[in-house]
Amino acid sequence: MSPRSSLDPSCGIARSLDVVGERWALLIVRDALVGSTRFSEFRSSLGVSPDILTARLATLVEHGVFERRSYQAPGEREREEYLLTPAGHDLLPVVATLGAWGFEHRPLEHPRRYAYVDETSGEHLRVAFVDSSGRVVETPDVAMVRVATPA
Numbered sequence: 001m002s003p004r005s006s007l008d009p010s011c012g013i014a015r016s017l018d019v020v021g022e023r024w025a026l027l028i029v030r031d032a033l034v035g036s037t038r039f040s041e042f043r044s045s046l047g048v049s050p051d052i053l054t055a056r057l058a059t060l061v062e063h064g065v066f067e068r069r070s071y072q073a074p075g076e077r078e079r080e081e082y083l084l085t086p087a088g089h090d091l092l093p094v095v096a097t098l099g100a101w102g103f104e105h106r107p108l109e110h111p112r113r114y115a116y117v118d119e120t121s122g123e124h125l126r127v128a129f130v131d132s133s134g135r136v137v138e139t140p141d142v143a144m145v146r147v148a149t150p151a
Contacts, residue, residue, distance in 0.1 A: 025059070068083075100127065
């Protein structure tokens with residue numbers, strides 16, 4: 001269990017941040033979503049210290065975002081790689097939405113490093129709110145409302 005606990009255990013956002021809210025956590029997930037699985041790959045991509053990376057990976061494994069699997073390259077010692085679980089893959093829209101927000105509201109003169117495409121058609125995709133009929137509802141027309149809790 002995480003050493004800290006949600007300020008509001010009834011809030012999914014607070015509970016999620018207990019797992020992925022530490023610095024580097026979502027960047028590790030991002031790198032895994034584009035194919036990184038090995039400690040050395042995460043370290044090289046992110047430039048994070050080994051101690052911090054070890055701690056983040058341990059938290060992500062503990063909470064079911066990654067699973068650890070042993071592998072051994074020919075002539076080398078056995079090592080572990082980190083594979084996204086279904087729960088880890090479910091963070092894809094979170095990562096995509098944060099990336100889109102960053103490009104929109106924190107723009108820089110750098111090209112995008114990632115795109116989201118349909119694996120079958122290659123068509124570019126975006127994250128969207130979709131109603132029960134399949135209609136896309138644009139963000140300005142979406143309201144976040146409190147749900148009444150039973151007394």
